[in-house]
Amino acid sequence: MSNTNPSRDDFAALLEASYQDHDVAEGAVVKGIVVGIEKDMAVIDAGLKVEGRVALKEFGGKGGSELKIGDTVEVYVERIENALGEAVLSRDKARREESWVNLEVKFNAGEKVEGQIFNQVKGGFTVDLDGAVAFLPRSQVDIRPIRDVTPLMNTPQPFQILKMDKRRGNIVVSRRTVLEESRAEQRSEIVQNLEEGQTVDGVVKNITDYGAFVDLGGIDGLLHVTDMAWRRVNHPTEILQIGQTVKVQIIRINQETHRISLGMKQLEADPWDGIGVKYPMGVKVTGRVTNITDYGAFVELEPGIEGLIHVSEMSWTKKNVHPGKILSTTQEVEVVVLEVDPVKRRISLGLKQTLQNPWEAFRDQFPIGTLVEGEVKNKTEFGLFIGLEGDVDGMVHLSDLDWNRPGEQVIEEYNKGDIVKAQVLDVDIDKERISLGIKQVGGEGQGSGPSGASGASASASGPAEPGEMRRGSIVTCEVTAVTDGGLEVKIVDSDYTSFIRRADLARDREDQRPERFQVGQKVDVRVTQFDKKAHRIGVSIKALQIAEEKEAVQQYGSTDSGASLGDILGAALKGRGDEE
Incomplete structure (x- = not known):
């Protein structure tokens, strides 16, 4: 039989079961009915054990003045019952929960959200996103750093959500991303209206060491320092200043990166045109x-x-x-x-x-066979270097130091700074080399030849036999070929061949013409270089003429006696002919 008179405990159990049917938990957002308004508080029945109170200011408007009894509102259940026996409800937290749901949808869709910067904190600012509070890092405020953010405060504007963490209640937003996207759209539109080769006006916006950035009306182009002028520009500030309006030509446009290269010198005539003329x-x-x-x-x-x-x-x-x-x-x-x-x-x-070749000048002033004087500049294992006029050096090889003694022994007698006399043996202008000989000079202490006569007087004995050939000897050769540069010759009664350069064909420049000679013609020459081991010989007609002139002067008297040089040479040649 059923209990028609329930006890007090039965009634309490029934009441508890009715509350459990609502299944309302703390932290949930529920709908409630305004059942009363007391001063600055609204009494809300959210279907809990007890009613709760919410401050009118949480409902917005003018202190919740638009709220009236019977309205349905959403509230956040912080606690089902507190120590005073009331439910702890919050309209602000309910709005934030609602905002989080909406923000998560937009974040996942990549959409922008609207908010207001309302406070400055360490490292950035706080933004109200319709009840939810987000953090705006300082680096994400604008494209370029800005000093005063006051004009941006409490102004509705779009943001992009970069990060959301509901468990920590953390939202990070960016205003810069929105600006860059908007700017990219503008740049794309401007770039579409520009063409390579087009001439436009721009304003110098910024100057760096490598160039200047020019504003073309919403998009910047780079004017590199090498494209500012045809001449060398060490720094852009030589010809540009910030704020200056310039006329430039569009050189290149990168459609992917929207980078634009500009030029100023391209608007002027190229000075390299016809440069060869x-x-x-x-x-x-x-x-x-x-x-x-x-x-x-x-x-x-x-x-x-x-x-x-x-x-x-x-x-x-x-x-x-x-x-x-x-x-x-x-x-x-x-x-x-x-x-x-x-x-x-x-x-x-x-x-x-623009200056004369010093080796050419030396050759003209000191022909082969001439005596020169200079200071020993350096000693090496193969000879001496002598300082000569014209700031050039000549070299005396070890083999040209003395007729009788080894060069390795004789060179020890010379020291840097010594003033010595030497004879010019060869001048190679192309290789910039001057060969000198000390033993050819003769004289006391300088190493004379085997017969006591110096190399300069070797012509007195007439043409030498092939076996007697040495530097300073006179030999007869036969012309085998005539070229623009000189003569190819073969030493008579020997297997030696040589080449007489144009400059060595005669002492007088007007006679230094290869066409004066014919193939098969025999001429006497003076040996200027002789290397038996290398089977190499150098000969010169010019050196022979100089040596004969000196010999004639010594034998027939000085030109100071009144006789002409031609008379002396004529007498010398006549005497030589009589002997023959």
């Missing part, structure tokens, strides 16, 4: 030194045209000297055009070519 090879020109490097110096011939003086073309004699010790920047110099390459836009210049 302006500066033909071999012409002397004057220019200004603009830059000096380890490998040479750059010389500006005119605005936009620079040439390079390579270090090897700086000086005839100073081989291992830094260009900065020969030239200085801004110096005006005269140079010779050596080569012009219009394709590579290069001009090779020479500085030493």
